[in-house]
Amino acid sequence: MPIKSTHTKKAGTPFKRTPQRLAILDFLEGNTSHPSADDIYRSVSKKYQSMSFATVYNTLNTLAKAGAVREITIDPKRKHYDPDTSGHHHLICVACERIFDVPEGISVELPGDMAGDFIVTGSHIEFYGYCPSCGKKKKKA
Amino acid sequence: MPIKSTHTKKAGTPFKRTPQRLAILDFLEGNTSHPSADDIYRSVSKKYQSMSFATVYNTLNTLAKAGAVREITIDPKRKHYDPDTSGHHHLICVACERIFDVPEGISVELPGDMAGDFIVTGSHIEFYGYCPSCGKKKKKA
């Protein structure tokens, strides 16, 4: 199911398919780089020179509410966006700050004594560390 | 080892014990509410009316570097701080936004095919859901 369709399976909020939104969706589709709003703006505004920051943010918020993209809060400096809304985790490289996908392994659960009192609607593992290329540089230094 | 000592086991960076810092450490010690910088400022400035925001931030950054407090990035709006630097996880209530501790259960690991390429220095599970009191309200609504 492409996220460009007017309706989504999940939240089902319909939204207008404007050229700007399609351009953002186009950039996002299949993108595994976990871009920030600024990354998206810089890339998409090359082709749509009229694109504004407000539109990028409005679109991302709309898509997030519709369940078409996922907001990632692993980086304290800014939000990142992921078109892959399936359950998976992330690793952020503490050197270059790039974010990498980590496939979902064993599912994460609350300890038994909390499970009765809390309702869990989602979970996410953040890994901190060094990516392959920064790991190499580190050893040399 | 109390975090008020001039040196910490971990990073070992010494720092001056000023009254402002002692007041912040005093507020933090044993605190499980995961306060934001603003929460800390509001509480500590009641007793130390000269306390400034810059000092709160400077102190928190110093303590974080020294390994005496942990920055929590579960809330996209602001950072939260945790004096408990032992390995544990968190749940944020999507209704009231309060953060709760989740004890560390099984340790989290990268899948085998990534483990050889990445160096993991830390990990953290974020749970999203409803706390007991917001869960009750939700059912009634």
Add this chain to the structure above:
DNA sequence: ATAAATGCAAAGCATTTGCAGTAAA
């Protein structure tokens, strides 16, 4: 036709920084 989206500029917060004065060591 009508409800919603765009784009601009301004506003809003959280956080950082420069710097002169002050205090811990």
Add this chain to the structure above:
DNA sequence: TTTACTGCAAATGCTTTGCATTTAT
């Protein structure tokens, strides 16, 4: 006495918002 910290205010950076105009439906 020297080095580091405080406090203020200004600055920065990310994100949101108000509003007049434009556009998808």
